[in-house]
Amino acid sequence: MSVVAELWEVTKTLVALLEKPVAKEAREETIAAVEQWLERREELIAQLSPPYSEEEQRLGQEIVALNQTIGKKLTQLKQQIQQDLATLKQKKKANQNYTNPYQETVSMDGMFYDKKR
Template sequence: MSVVSELYSVTKELYELLEQPTRKEKRDETIEAIQRLLSQRDVLIQQLQPPYSEEEQELGMQMVSLNEAIGEKLQQLKQQIQQDLKALKQKKMANQNYMNPYEPLAIDGMFYDKKR
């Protein structure tokens, strides 16, 4: 199996993994699988050596389109994680304010009277 076809199969596997909806409970496992596949792709990309046959060039064109879709899916996953972190932070702050409502009072500073 040539390096290009191996790279295509890993890219296709990554694309299929990202196409599946990720549940919050399984997100860590999904991220680990994504990282594993990305590292495999990185190794294979470094092993690429021209010249390429017509079949390999066709696979390359398909990989380019898959790569664009993978980039979009990774951005969506990142945004989901950021939204969850933001919601968790807001929930934590609301819980702290409920438990101790007088703590978040901010004191701007003291006023010093120069005449005294």
């Protein structure tokens, strides 16, 4: 199997992995699997060397198209993680305000400074 064909197979596997919905509980495993496939792709890309046959060129064009899909899916995954982190931060702050409601209230209303002395 040529390097281009193997790269195409790895790319298809990565796209299939990213197409599946990621549950919050299984996110760590999914991210680890994505990292492994990306490392494998990186190794294969480093091994690429011309000249390419017509079949390899066709596979290369498919790989380029799949790269765009991979980029979009990784961006969506990143946004999901950022949204979850923001939600977690918001919940933490709400919990703090619930346990100690007067911690952050710093009001300057009602203060009087006497300048005569």
